Amino acid sequence: MDGDIELRVDGRRRRLRVDTRTTLLDALRDGVGATAPKKGCDHGQCGACTVLLDGRRVITCLALAVAHDGAEVVTAAGLARGDRLHPVQEAFLERDALQCGFCTPGQVCSAVGVLDEVAAGHPSAVTADLTGPVELTDDEIRERMSGNLCRCGAYVTIVDAVRDGAR
Amino acid sequence: MTDLRRPRVLGQSPRRVDGPAKVTGTARYAGDQRVVDPAYVHLVQAAVARGVLTGVDVSAARLVDGVLAVLTPDNAPRLASTEDAELAAFQSHDIAFRGQVVAAVVARTREIARQAAALVHVEIDHESHDVHLSADRDDLYAPEQVNTGAATDTERGDVATGLAHSPFTLDQTYTTAWYNNNPMEPHTTTALWLDGDLALFDSTQGVHTTREATAKVLGLEPRHVHVIAPHVGGGFGSKGTAHVHVVIAAMAAQAVPGTPVKLALTRQQMFALVGYRTPTVQRVRLGCDADGRLAAIAVDAVGQTSRIKEFAEQTAVPSRMMYAAPNRRTTHRLAALDVPVPAWMRAPGECPGMFGPEVAVDELASACGVDPVEFRVRNEPAVEPESGKPFSSRNLVACLREGARRFGWEHRDPAPRAREEDGWLVGTGVAASTYPVTRTPGSSATIRCTGPGRYRVRIGAADLGTGTWTSLAQVAADALGVDFGDVELLIGDTSLPRASVAGGSSGITSWGSTVVAAAEAFREEFGADPAEGDEAGAEMPEGSDEYAMHAFGAQFAEVRVRVDTGEVRVSRLLGVFAVGRVVNPRLARSQLVGGMTMGLSMALHEHSVVDERFGHVVNHDFAEYHIATNSDVPRVEAHWVEEHDPHTNPMGTKGIGEIGIVGTAAAIVNAAHHATGVRVRDLPLTLDHFLDRP
Numbered sequence: 001m002d003g004d005i006e007l008r009v010d011g012r013r014r015r016l017r018v019d020t021r022t023t024l025l026d027a028l029r030d031g032v033g034a035t036a037p038k039k040g041c042d043h044g045q046c047g048a049c050t051v052l053l054d055g056r057r058v059i060t061c062l063a064l065a066v067a068h069d070g071a072e073v074v075t076a077a078g079l080a081r082g083d084r085l086h087p088v089q090e091a092f093l094e095r096d097a098l099q100c101g102f103c104t105p106g107q108v109c110s111a112v113g114v115l116d117e118v119a120a121g122h123p124s125a126v127t128a129d130l131t132g133p134v135e136l137t138d139d140e141i142r143e144r145m146s147g148n149l150c151r152c153g154a155y156v157t158i159v160d161a162v163r164d165g166a167r
Numbered sequence: 168m169t170d171l172r173r174p175r176v177l178g179q180s181p182r183r184v185d186g187p188a189k190v191t192g193t194a195r196y197a198g199d200q201r202v203v204d205p206a207y208v209h210l211v212q213a214a215v216a217r218g219v220l221t222g223v224d225v226s227a228a229r230l231v232d233g234v235l236a237v238l239t240p241d242n243a244p245r246l247a248s249t250e251d252a253e254l255a256a257f258q259s260h261d262i263a264f265r266g267q268v269v270a271a272v273v274a275r276t277r278e279i280a281r282q283a284a285a286l287v288h289v290e291i292d293h294e295s296h297d298v299h300l301s302a303d304r305d306d307l308y309a310p311e312q313v314n315t316g317a318a319t320d321t322e323r324g325d326v327a328t329g330l331a332h333s334p335f336t337l338d339q340t341y342t343t344a345w346y347n348n349n350p351m352e353p354h355t356t357t358a359l360w361l362d363g364d365l366a367l368f369d370s371t372q373g374v375h376t377t378r379e380a381t382a383k384v385l386g387l388e389p390r391h392v393h394v395i396a397p398h399v400g401g402g403f404g405s406k407g408t409a410h411v412h413v414v415i416a417a418m419a420a421q422a423v424p425g426t427p428v429k430l431a432l433t434r435q436q437m438f439a440l441v442g443y444r445t446p447t448v449q450r451v452r453l454g455c456d457a458d459g460r461l462a463a464i465a466v467d468a469v470g471q472t473s474r475i476k477e478f479a480e481q482t483a484v485p486s487r488m489m490y491a492a493p494n495r496r497t498t499h500r501l502a503a504l505d506v507p508v509p510a511w512m513r514a515p516g517e518c519p520g521m522f523g524p525e526v527a528v529d530e531l532a533s534a535c536g537v538d539p540v541e542f543r544v545r546n547e548p549a550v551e552p553e554s555g556k557p558f559s560s561r562n563l564v565a566c567l568r569e570g571a572r573r574f575g576w577e578h579r580d581p582a583p584r585a586r587e588e589d590g591w592l593v594g595t596g597v598a599a600s601t602y603p604v605t606r607t608p609g610s611s612a613t614i615r616c617t618g619p620g621r622y623r624v625r626i627g628a629a630d631l632g633t634g635t636w637t638s639l640a641q642v643a644a645d646a647l648g649v650d651f652g653d654v655e656l657l658i659g660d661t662s663l664p665r666a667s668v669a670g671g672s673s674g675i676t677s678w679g680s681t682v683v684a685a686a687e688a689f690r691e692e693f694g695a696d697p698a699e700g701d702e703a704g705a706e707m708p709e710g711s712d713e714y715a716m717h718a719f720g721a722q723f724a725e726v727r728v729r730v731d732t733g734e735v736r737v738s739r740l741l742g743v744f745a746v747g748r749v750v751n752p753r754l755a756r757s758q759l760v761g762g763m764t765m766g767l768s769m770a771l772h773e774h775s776v777v778d779e780r781f782g783h784v785v786n787h788d789f790a791e792y793h794i795a796t797n798s799d800v801p802r803v804e805a806h807w808v809e810e811h812d813p814h815t816n817p818m819g820t821k822g823i824g825e826i827g828i829v830g831t832a833a834a835i836v837n838a839a840h841h842a843t844g845v846r847v848r849d850l851p852l853t854l855d856h857f858l859d860r861p
Contacts, residue, residue, distance in 0.1 A: 021278045030277070035199040036192025038400070040351045041434040045789035048351055076192040089190040093182050096757045100632030101189030102351040102400030108190055138801075146796040149789060151351045151401050152632050153764025154757060155800040 005069040009034060010078025018065045024058075025049045027065035028073065036075035036105035040149070047148035050106035050113075051075045057113030059147075076105030079112060088112055088165035097161035099152035107148045111162045114144040118166075136166055171748070171811065171819040176644040176651045180753035184636040184656075185398065194398045197355040200368040202427035205357070206235055208419045209280035210412070210436060211270035211287045213262045216782025217296035217505045220260040223270055224288035231283040233275035236422040239287075240269070243418060247386025252475035253508045254384050256414045262291055263475045264507045265783040266439025268411055273419045273428060296505040298782045302340070302448040302469040307500040310472075313481040314515055315605075315671070320498045321487055321553055326452065329463030329494030333454025335535040341451060341523030342849045343832075345775035345784070346444040347437065348512045349794060350631075352400020354441050355431040356416035360424050365417055366393045370400060372407040373668030374627050374661045380409040385417055397659040399631040403765075404511030405441045406631065407670040412440060438787040442510025443775065445470040445480050449523035454494075459537035461492040461546050466524060472501045473508040480509065481516035485601055485829075486524050488717065491548035505782055511670060513765060514825035517602050525598040525833030526848065529840070533581070539597050539837070540567050540576060540721075551715035559714035559814035562745035563599060566721040569808055570597070570743040574723040583844035591727040593738075594842025598833035600720030600744065602826035604815045606710050607667035607677045612685040613704035614643070616697040620653050624685070627666040628658040628678045633824055634754035635674060641750055642679040642818055646686030648695075664704065672718075672822020675750060676815060681707040683817045714814045718821040720744035722763065722830045726838035733854030737767050737835055740803045747812045747821035755823055759805035762827020767803070768795035770832035774851050 001020045006013065009032050016031045025042075028034040028051070037060050040048035044062040051060055052074040079086040085093070088111045098104040118134045126143045127134055134140065141162045142155070150158065188194035195201075213220070223239040243257035256268060270287045274280035309319050330336050350370075357368040365387060371377040374394040382389040399406060416430040432440060447470050454463040468482035483497035512518070532542035544564050550557050571577065579595055580586070586593045612626040624643045630636045640656040647654070657663055667677045684705035693701040725739035740763050749755045772793035775784040786792045805827065812819050832850060839857075840846045847856045 019276060019278045021282075022276075026277055029198075033201070034192075035195060038192070038196075038352070039198070039431065040353065041789050043434065043788055043790065045434075046351065076190065080191050083187075085187065085190065089187075092190045093186045096183065096186075096753045098183070098186070098189055098632075099634070099757055099761060100351065100399065100401040101185065101194055102196065104189050105192030108192075142798040142801065146798045149351065149794060149796060151349055151403070151765070151794060152757075153761035153768075153795070153800070153803075155764060155795070155797040156760055156803050157757065158797065 003066040005066060008072045010075055020066050022065045023061050024063040024065045024068055025060035028060060034075050034077065036077045038102055038106060040103065047110060048103045048106040050109045050148065052109055052113060057110050076108045079108065091161040091164035095157040095161040095164065097154050097157040099154055103148060103150045107150065107158060110145060110148045111165060114162060115166050171813055172645060172817065174645060174748065176641045177748060177750050177818060180751055181637055181651055183634060184640065185630065196352055196398050196400050197357055197368045197370040197396065198429060198431050200357050202357060205427040205429045206273050206275060206423055207277045207280045208416060208428055208430035209272050209284040210268050211284050211289065212436065212439065213265060213267045213269050213291060215262060215291050215293045216265040216298060218262045218291040218293040220262060220269055221292050222290040227286040228272055228283040231279060231286065233279040234272060234283045235275065236273040237287065238271040238418055238422065246384050248383050254409065254411055254414050256411050256418060264439065264473060264505055265781060266507060268415060271415050271419060273423055296782050298504050298506050298777055298779055300446055300471045300502055300504065304502050307469060307502055310477060310479040310499065310501055313479040313484065313499050315481055317481050317484050322496045323553060324494035326463045326465045326494045326496045330452060330454040333462045334457055335531060336454045337527055337531045338452045339527060339848060341449045341526060343447045343519040343522050344773065344850050345446045345777060346512055346769060346773050347775050347792060348403040348405035348443065350401030350403055350405060353432045353434055353437055354406065354410065354412055356413050357427060357429045358416040358420035359427040360420035364391050364393065365420065368395050369413060370406050371396050372399065372402045372629050372631055372670060374659060375665045376668045377409045377413065378661045381413055381417060384414050394661045395659065396629060399629060402631040403513040404515065404670065407511050407668055410441045434789065435787045438775065438784045439507045442508060444512035444519065445509040447480065447482050447519045449482060451523045451527040453527055453531050455531055455535060457535060459532060459535050459542045459545050461490055463494040464490060464492045465496040467498045469500045471504050471506060471509065473506050474503050476508045478509045480519065482520040484516045485520045487553045488551050488715065489601060490546040491552055495552065514602060514829050517829045521600065521830045522833050525830055526836050529596065529837040530846065538581065540571050543567055543599055554715055556715040559716040560810055560812040561719060562808055562810055563719040565808045566719055566743040566745050570721040570723050570741060573806065574741045576723065583841050590730050592730055592842040593725065593727050594838045595723065595725050596834050596837025596841055597721060597723050598830040598837060600722055600826050600830035602672055602718045602822060602829055604676060604716035604718065604821045605671035605673035607671065607673045608707060610666045610677050610681040610707045611664040611704060612681045613664055613702055614685045614689045615702040616699055618699055620649060622647055622649065622653060623655045623657065624682060625657045625663045626678055626681060627661055627663040628674065629669040630658060631669055633669065633674060633758065634751060638675060638750040638754060639678055639682060642675065643682045643686065646683040672824040675820050676822060677707055679818050679820065680816045681705060684708050716815050718744065718746045718826050720826055720830065722834040724834040724838040726835055726842050728839060728842045728857050733857035735771055735839060735852050735854060737771065738801060740767060742805045742827065744805065744807045744826060745810045746807055746823050746826065747810050747815055748819040749807055750820060756805050758823045759827040760803050762825060763803050763805065763831050764795055764800050766828040766831020767800060767835065770835040770850060770852050772851055
C-alpha cells in the first residue's frame with residue numbers, strides 16, 4: 001500500500017509516493033535522493049541516519065515516512081549554506097573528527113541537536129544539577145553523542161569538534 | 168644508503184581534501200550513486216550450519232507484484248570459476264556454514280525485495296555440524312603457510328633446554344575472541360549490466376583487485392568490468408577482498424540487463440558474509456634469568472578456518488621478531504569448522520598475536536621483579552632474531568622511554584591493588600606494538616601536466632578513511648616539487664592505472680613509491696617546465712629485502728575497576744609510535760588514535776558470541792555486538808618519535824593504519840591486573856572476571 005506525503009528537505013518541498021512500510025530514511029535516500037543520512041544498521045543502533053526533524057535530532061531508520069507528512073527535515077547537507085559550512089562542520093574538519101566519513105553526517109546533525117538541547121537546559125544522565133542551566137562539559141558531550149557510533153574511532157576529536165562548534 | 172628527500176609538503180597538515188563533502192554528506196559511497204530506476208536485491212540465508220539444500224520454493228515470492236527475479240542454486244547461471252568457494256554463489260547445494268546465501272530476490276523496491284525474500288521457502292537436509300574451536304581438538308592441522316605467506320612453524324635453538332635453565336618461567340594460555348570488522352558502511356554494491364559490460368559501484372579497498380576477482384568468477388575480460396569506489400565507509404580488512412555479495416549483485420544485474428541493481432547487506436548479514444577475525448588460543452612459554460633476560464620464547468597459536476576456504480591468521484608471527492632470545496619456537500594450527508570464512512581484520516596476526524605474548528611479558532616481568540618497561544628494553548634484539556637481518560630502523564626503546572615520560576610511569580608503585588579512589592581500583596599498564604612495513608607490488612601511476620604548474624596524478628588507489636585523497640597528493644606534490652594545491656589526484660576507479668589493494672598498511676609505501684617513480688619519469692622526460700598535455704607514468708619500483716622493516720610503538724593504559732561491581736573503564740590511553748616519517752600529522756593522529764580506540768573496544772567490549780547448537784553469531788547487531796561508544800573513550804593520545812628511515816621507501820614512511828590496534832588490549836589487561844591483582848587471560852575484559860575474587 002502506498003501513501004502520498006510531502007516533506008520539506010533542506011529547504012526544498014518534496015512530494016513523494018511511498019510504500020507504507022518505507023522508513024523516513026529510505027524515503028529520504030531513495031525518494032528524495034538525499035545522501036547525507038546513511039544506513040549503518042537500519043535498527044536505530046548506530047545513529048548514522050540522524051537528521052534534524054522539526055528541529056530535533058531523530059533516527060530516521062526508526063521513523064515511518066507516512067507518519068511524517070508535512071515534516072521539516074534538515075540533513076547535514078542542509079546545515080551548510082552553499083560553500084559556507086556550519087560551525088560544527090567547520091570544527092569537524094579542523095579537528096579531523098572523521099575518517100571514513102560514513103557516520104559523519106549523522107554525527108554532525110546529532111552535534112547540532114546536542115548544542116540546542118544543552119542551550120535549552122535539557123539534562124542528560126550525567127548532569128549533576130537537574131534544576132539549573134546545563135554546562136557543556138566534555139562528559140556531557142560524550143554522553144549525549146554516544147548514540148552515534150564511529151568505527152574509525154574518532155570520538156576524541158568529535159568531542160573537541162562539538163566543543164569548538166559551540167563557540 | 169640513500170638519503171631521503173627534504174620534505175616540503177610532507178609533514179604538513181592540510182585538512183582532508185574530501186572533508187567538506189563528508190561533513191555535508193554529499194560524498195557518494197557505493198549506495199549513494201545516482202542511477203535511474205534501480206532494482207533492489209535482498210538475500211536469503213541458510214538457517215543451518217551444515218547440510219544439503221533439497222529444495223528452494225520461490226513460487227510465493229514470484230507472485231509478489233514487483234519481483235523481477237529470484238536467483239537460487241536451481242536456476243542461477245553457472246560461473247566460470249568456482250576456485251574460490253566463498254565466491255561461488257548458487258553453484259552448489261551444499262551448505263557449509265549458517266548464513267550461507269541460498270537465494271536472492273531482485274525487486275522494484277527494497278520493501279518488496281525484503282517481503283519476497285521472507286516468502287522463499289528453503290528446505291535443507293540438516294547434517295550435524297561442528298563449530299567448536301579448542302586447542303585440544305585431535306583434528307587440528309598445520310596449514311602450508313599462514314597469511315602473508317609466512318612460514319607455518321619456526322624453530323631456533325632448543326626451547327625445552329632454554330626453559331629448563333631459566334630461573335623464571337611462564338607457561339600460560341591466552342585467548343582472543345571472534346571479532347567482526349563492522350565498518351559503519353555495510354558492504355554495498357550497485358551493479359549495472361549493459362551490452363556485455365559490468366559496472367560496479369562497490370565498497371571496496373581495491374577497485375582493481377575487486378575487478379580481477381569478479382571478472383574471473385564471471386568469466387569476463389577484466390576490461391569489461393568497471394569498478395568505482397571514490398569513498399569507502401571503512402573496511403578494516405573486510406572490504407579488502409571481494410565477498411560473495413559482489414558476485415550476487417553482478418548476477419542480479421545480469422538477470423535484469425539495463426536495470427541498475429542495489430545490494431546492501433544488512434548489519435546482521437555482515438556477521439556471516441564478509442569475513443571476521445578468527446578467535447585464537449595462544450599458548451605462550453617464556454623463560455628468563457633474574458635480570459629479566461629472555462632465554463626462551465615459544466608461542467603455539469590455534470585458530471579456526473572454514474571448511475570451504477582456508478584462512479590462516481598469522482598469530483605467532485610477531486613473536487618471531489619482537490624480542491631477543493637464543494631459543495625460540497612458533498607454531499600455527501587450524502581447526503576447519505562449519506563456520507563462515509574468516510579473513511583480514513585490522514592487523515591480522517599482529518593484533519591478536521601481540522595480546523598473549525605482551526600479557527605474558529608483563530607476568531614474567533612481575534615474577535622476576537623487573538619493571539615491565541625495563542624488561543622490554545633489556546630484551547631488545549640487535550638484529551631481527553629469526554632472519555638475522557638488520558633492522559632498517561627500530562625505535563621501540565625510544566617509544567617506551569618517551570611514553571613512560573609522558574605518561575608519568577616513574578611514579579608508579581608496582582604493587583597490584585595499591586590504589587583505590589572513590590570505590591574504583593586504579594592501575595596502569597604497558598604493552599608494545601609492532602607492524603611490518605609492507606610493499607605490495609602491482610601499482611602504476613601516470614602524471615599529466617594540465618596547465619601551467621598544474622598536474623593530474625592518476626592511480627586506482629583507495630581511501631577508506633585513511634586519508635589517501637590528501638596524503639597521496641602530498642607525496643605527489645613533493646615528488647614533483649610543487650605546492651599541494653597544484654596537484655589534482657584521482658583515485659578509486661578502474662579507469663585509472665592499476666593500484667594494489669589498501670591492506671597491510673601498505674598504501675602509502677606502495678602507491679607513494681609508484682607516484683614518486685612517475686614524478687621522476689615525468690621530470691626526466693619533460694623537465695621543470697612541461698607543456699600542457701605532457702604525460703609520463705611508472706610502475707612501482709622493486710624494493711630490496713636487505714633489511715627487516717617494522718614500525719614499533721609503546722602503549723600505556725590507565726584502567727579503573729569498580730570494587731563493588733567489577734565494571735571496567737579505561738580512563739586513559741597513551742601511545743608513542745615510531746612509524747618513519749609522518750606524511751600528515753593531523754590525519755596520522757586520527758589513524759593512530761582510531762586504532763587505539765578499536766583496541767580499547769576489543770579489550771572491553773567486542774565478542775561475537777557463537778551458539779554452538781546452531782552455529783551462528785547470536786549477537787549480530789550493534790545492540791549486542793558492542794563497539795566502543797563516545798562515552799567509553801575519555802582520553803586517548805597518540806604521539807610519535809622522530810624516525811629517519813632511508814630504506815622503507817623514497818618518502819621514509821611506514822604504514823600507520825594498523826599499528827594503533829596492536830598491543831592496546833594487552834596494555835589494558837596489564838593495567839587491570841595492576842589495579843586489581845586479577846590476571847585476565849581471556850578477552851574481553853568483562854566484569855565477571857573481577858567478581859567473586861578475594
